[in-house]
Amino acid sequence: MKKNYLLTPGPTPLPPLVLEAMAKPIIHHRTPQFQAIIKEVSEGLKYVFQTKGDVYMLASSGTGAMEAAIINILSPQDTVLIVQAGKFGERWTEICNAYSIKSEVLNVEWGKAVDPEVINRKLKGDPKIKAVFTTLCETSTGVATDIKAIGAIVKNTDAVLVVDAISGLGAIDLKTDEWNVDICVSGSQKGLMLPPGLGFITVSEKAWKKNAESKCPKYYFDLKKAKKSLACVDTPFTPAITLIIALAEVLKMIKQEGLENIFSRHKRLADATRSAAKALGLELFAPTAASDVVTAVKVPVGIDGEKLVKAMRDTYGVTIAGGQSEMKGKIFRFAHMGYMNEFDIITGISCLEKVLAQMGYKFTLGSGVKAAEEVLLK
Ligand SMILES: Cc1ncc(COP(=O)(O)O)c(C=O)c1O
Structure with a gap:
């Protein structure tokens, strides 16, 4: 019998409460019953995004919210600064290109x-930059970005700070208001423990001012429509x-768990995973800036990285993620995000050990699990 475990950086496992809620008969959305739910989630989202402003919900994956961010504050030929530290940083550039927005790529x-100092220098050197785009957790590399430091820089300029928090929101700290994030986008299938299909976006006052000047074409993702509807506890579509x-x-x-406890749970699981990898003689891909939501590990010499991921998934039902683009076959990514506890991590590490051993990698069997357990015992 094969039992499935999902240890990928999105989608992440679904809590039973979510499954139960989704099994109920559908209701109509223009009803007092659904309005009460909109009210409730609007308050809850403010808590998770750590903002006093509204959080708009879009029926799209996270990329839809990224596109909404761009087209609601910019016009064709505007200049923006994009931090490109992996595949998802590249996505900002690709969307900007689609709307003829000029990207200065970092x-x-x-x-x-x-x-962050490099961003500071770029902004000082080019006052035309209207927005800075960055990524809270670059899922393709497992790197966490210092959004607080970047926010402190961008707030003193005319530019707005846009953060892709699709990976990491609700798992690692992101104080939208306090850290001066003008637009924060996220998606449902990661720290928020839901299936894919919902995009989220916040808009600061500074960003609304940019919206007033924005000439990018927009219809479905026009946030003015979302704002107008939400004021009446409704959605435009x-x-x-x-x-x-x-x-x-x-x-x-x-x-109920509380954001601070959630962040420390993720840190604990990440510490355990990193410790296990090191005990197995493996090298972390991002040792200096590792995020607490996904750990990227270098595939050891002599091991086929793609076969490793495939064997874990197809033989034992434990799904982790391989490397993307240039990192394909060179790293694997082990997520500890969302509805996860210590035993999920132990299962994943135990499976990793089993497959590594079967592939001929030399290490002391059980050393990864032991190292993880030692962290988790603390
Ligand atoms: C950091 C980051 N940005 C953007 C995306 C794209 O989100 P979606 O696939 O929901 O459109 C992902 C998804 O993996 C991500 O991890």
């Missing part, structure tokens, strides 16, 4: 985090009703 070596009902359950769970 290329950061994969596995490293951007130095048919919302993802079932996902929003499940979101209400998730937000209750998050409130």
